[in-house]
Amino acid sequence: MAKLTLPAQELMFSGHSACPGCGAALAMRLLLKGLGPRTVVSVPACCWTVIATPYPTTALGVAMMDNPIEATGASISGIRAALDAMGEKDVTVVGFAGDGGTADIGIQALSGMLERRTNALYVMYDNEAYMNTGVQRSGETPLGAWTTTTPVEGHEHGKIEAKKDMMAIVLAHHPVYAATLNPSFPEDFERKVEKAKAMSGPRFFDIFAPCSTGWRFDAQKTIAIGRLATDTGVFPLYEVENGRYHVTRKVGSLKPVEEYLHAQGRFRHLTPANIAAVGAQVRDGWEKLLTFESESLVAPTPSAAPTAPPATRA
Amino acid sequence: MIEIRFHGRGGQGAVLASEMLSQAAFIDGKVPQSFPFFGVERRGAPVTAFFRVDDHLIQIRTSITQPDIVVVLDPGLLKVIPVADGLRPGGLMLVNSRRPPAEIEAPPGARRATVDASRIALAHGLGSKTMPVVNTVILGALARASGVVSLEAISAAIEKYAPAKPAQNRDAAIEGYGAVRTIDPTTSPVPPVPKVPHPLPPLPEGPIASRPTTSIHTSSWRTLTPVIHLAHCTKCNFCWKFCPDDAIGFDDQGFPVIKLDYCKGCGICAEECPPKTIEMISED
Numbered sequence: 054m055a056k057l058t059l060p061a062q063e064l065m066f067s068g069h070s071a072c073p074g075c076g077a078a079l080a081m082r083l084l085l086k087g088l089g090p091r092t093v094v095s096v097p098a099c100c101w102t103v104i105a106t107p108y109p110t111t112a113l114g115v116a117m118m119d120n121p122i123e124a125t126g127a128s129i130s131g132i133r134a135a136l137d138a139m140g141e142k143d144v145t146v147v148g149f150a151g152d153g154g155t156a157d158i159g160i161q162a163l164s165g166m167l168e169r170r171t172n173a174l175y176v177m178y179d180n181e182a183y184m185n186t187g188v189q190r191s192g193e194t195p196l197g198a199w200t201t202t203t204p205v206e207g208h209e210h211g212k213i214e215a216k217k218d219m220m221a222i223v224l225a226h227h228p229v230y231a232a233t234l235n236p237s238f239p240e241d242f243e244r245k246v247e248k249a250k251a252m253s254g255p256r257f258f259d260i261f262a263p264c265s266t267g268w269r270f271d272a273q274k275t276i277a278i279g280r281l282a283t284d285t286g287v288f289p290l291y292e293v294e295n296g297r298y299h300v301t302r303k304v305g306s307l308k309p310v311e312e313y314l315h316a317q318g319r320f321r322h323l324t325p326a327n328i329a330a331v332g333a334q335v336r337d338g339w340e341k342l343l344t345f346e347s348e349s350l351v352a353p354t355p356s357a358a359p360t361a362p363p364a365t366r367a
Numbered sequence: 368m369i370e371i372r373f374h375g376r377g378g379q380g381a382v383l384a385s386e387m388l389s390q391a392a393f394i395d396g397k398v399p400q401s402f403p404f405f406g407v408e409r410r411g412a413p414v415t416a417f418f419r420v421d422d423h424l425i426q427i428r429t430s431i432t433q434p435d436i437v438v439v440l441d442p443g444l445l446k447v448i449p450v451a452d453g454l455r456p457g458g459l460m461l462v463n464s465r466r467p468p469a470e471i472e473a474p475p476g477a478r479r480a481t482v483d484a485s486r487i488a489l490a491h492g493l494g495s496k497t498m499p500v501v502n503t504v505i506l507g508a509l510a511r512a513s514g515v516v517s518l519e520a521i522s523a524a525i526e527k528y529a530p531a532k533p534a535q536n537r538d539a540a541i542e543g544y545g546a547v548r549t550i551d552p553t554t555s556p557v558p559p560v561p562k563v564p565h566p567l568p569p570l571p572e573g574p575i576a577s578r579p580t581t582s583i584h585t586s587s588w589r590t591l592t593p594v595i596h597l598a599h600c601t602k603c604n605f606c607w608k609f610c611p612d613d614a615i616g617f618d619d620q621g622f623p624v625i626k627l628d629y630c631k632g633c634g635i636c637a638e639e640c641p642p643k644t645i646e647m648i649s650e651d
Binding site: 057 | 584629
C-alpha cells in the first residue's frame with residue numbers, strides 16, 4: 054500500500070452529484086475520514102442535500118438527516134438529546150450547512166445551539182454564495198464578487214458589502230472549539246477534525262469550499278485557489294480553543310491578494326482601486342488575528358472568557 | 368410551429384443558445400419562445416432548454432416532448448440521455464461531434480447533422496479545453512441545417528446578446544454554418560413509440576435512502592480522462608487525497624488507479640500531481 058497521510062477510511066461514496074472539482078465534496082470526504090462511522094450528519098437545503106441524495110441512494114456511509122434550511126442548529130440539538138436518551142454517548146453529531154444556511158437563514162438556530170451548549174459540531178462549508186440555486190449572493194459573499202444578484206453591468210460592480218465574520222459571531226458564544234479549515238491543507242484539516250472529535254460541547258468549523266461553477270474558474274484549480282486563499286491572508290487558518298487563538302498556518306509575508314483575485318472570473322471586473330481596498334481589508338484582518346493570538350497566549354481575551362464556566366449539556 | 372429541444376451540459380451555454388436563437392427569430396420577423404428546464408444547477412451535469420417559433424403568437428407553454436429538432440451540444444450525452452425521445456418522423460438531430468453524421472445513432476427516419484463545434488469554439492477562444500463554449504457554433508450549424516433562422520439574423524443576435532466576446536462568437540457561428548454536415552434518412556419513417564412515465568412508488572417507512580450512490584456511474588459527466596504515467600509516479604498520494612469524488616484507489620504495489628466509473632474529469636489530480644505524471648486526454 055501507499056503511505057497515506059490521511060485516514061484510509063472512505064465514508065463519502067463515489068457517484069454523488071457534486072460538480073466536477075467541488076470543494077464542498079472534498080470537505081465532506083475529509084471530514085468523515087476523521088470523524089469515522091459513529092457519526093450522524095444533519096444537512097439542510099443546500100448543495101449537499103442534492104449532492105448526497107439522488108433518490109433512492111445516499112452518498113454518505115453514516116446516518117444523514119435532511120432538514121429545513123433554517124433549522125440545522127435546532128436539528129442537531131434534537132438529535133443529540135435523542136442519542137443521549139438512547140445512551141449512544143459516543144456518536145458525533147454534525148450539522149453540515151452551507152454559508153447561506155448558516156450565516157443568513159440558519160443563524161438563529163446556530164446561535165441557539167451554541168447558547169444551549171449542545172454537544173455537537175456545526176460545520177459551515179463556505180462557498181460564499183447560494184450556489185445550489187445558481188449563484189445568488191449570501192452574507193458570506195466577499196466584497197466585490199460577482200453573483201447573479203450582485204451583477205457587473207452599468208453602474209453595478211459586484212457586491213458592495215463585506216463578508217460577514219462568522220467566526221467572530223460564533224466566538225461571541227464561547228464555543229469550546231472553533232476553527233477554520235481548508236481542504237487544500239488536508240493534514241491541518243484532519244488534525245482539527247480529530248481534535249474536535251475528542252472534545253465535548255459546542256464546536257464550530259468554517260470550511261473553505263471553492264466552487265468552480267460560481268467563482269468562475271476551471272475545475273482543476275480548486276486546490277490551487279484554496280491554497281492561494283490562505284497564503285494571501287484571504288482565508289487564514291486558525292483555531293480558537295476555550296478563547297485561546299492559534300494560527301495553524303503562519304505565513305511569513307502574505308502573497309499579494311491579486312494572485313487570488315485574478316484567478317477567478319467573479320473578480321475579473323475589479324479595478325486597481327477595488328483590489329487595493331480588498332488588500333487593505335485582508336491585511337487588517339490578518340494583523341488583528343496575529344494580535345488576538347499573541348494576546349490570548351498571555352490570557353484568553355476578555356470577550357472569550359465567560360464569567361461562569363460553561364457547563365456542557367444536551 | 369417548429370419545436371426545438373436543446374441538450375447540453377451546465378456551463379456549455381445551452382440555455383443561452385435557446386435565448387439567442389429566439390432573438391434571431393425575432394429579427395427574422397417571427398414569434399419565438401424560449402425557456403430552460405428548471406433543475407439543479409451543476410456544471411457538467413445534463414441540462415435541457417426549449418425553443419418554439421411560429422408566425423403568430425404561441426399559446427402553448429409546456430415542455431417539448433415531441434420536438435421537430437433535437438440539438439445535442441455534447442457528444443457524451445448521446446450515451447446517457449435519451450436525447451431523441453419523441454423526435455418527430457422526418458425530424459432533425461444535430462450533434463456536436465467530430466464524427467460524420469452517418470455514425471450518429473438516431474431514430475429511423477430522422478435527418479442527421481454533425482459539426483465539430485468543440486474544435487471550432489476553441490479555435491475562436493471560446494471556453495476551455497475541459498469545457499468549450501460551443502453554443503454559438505451550434506447555432507450557426509442549426510441555421511444551415513434547419514433553415515429555422517437566417518445566418519444574418521443569428522449573426523446579428525449573437526453580436527448583440529453574447530455575454531462576452533461578441534465578435535469571436537459571431538465568427539464561430541459563421542464557421543459552424545459552413546462546417547455542418549447533414550445526411551437525409553435512408554430508411555422509411557417509423558413513428559416513434561410514445562413513452563409513458565412510470566408513477567413514483569410511495570415513500571417507504573424508515574430510512575428513505577439506504578443504497579450507496581456507487582450504483583450511479585458519474586463517468587458520463589467527463590469530457591477529459593486522466594491517465595497516470597506510472598513510470599514517474601512517486602506514490603505521494605496527492606491525487607488520492609485531493610479527489611472530490613473518491614475516484615482514485617491503489618493497486619497492490621501502492622500505485623494510484625483511476626476509478627473510471629466515477630471520475631468526473633475535473634483534472635485536480637493532474638494539476639496537483641507533483642511530478643506532473645497525470646495527463647488529461649480527450650475520449651471523443
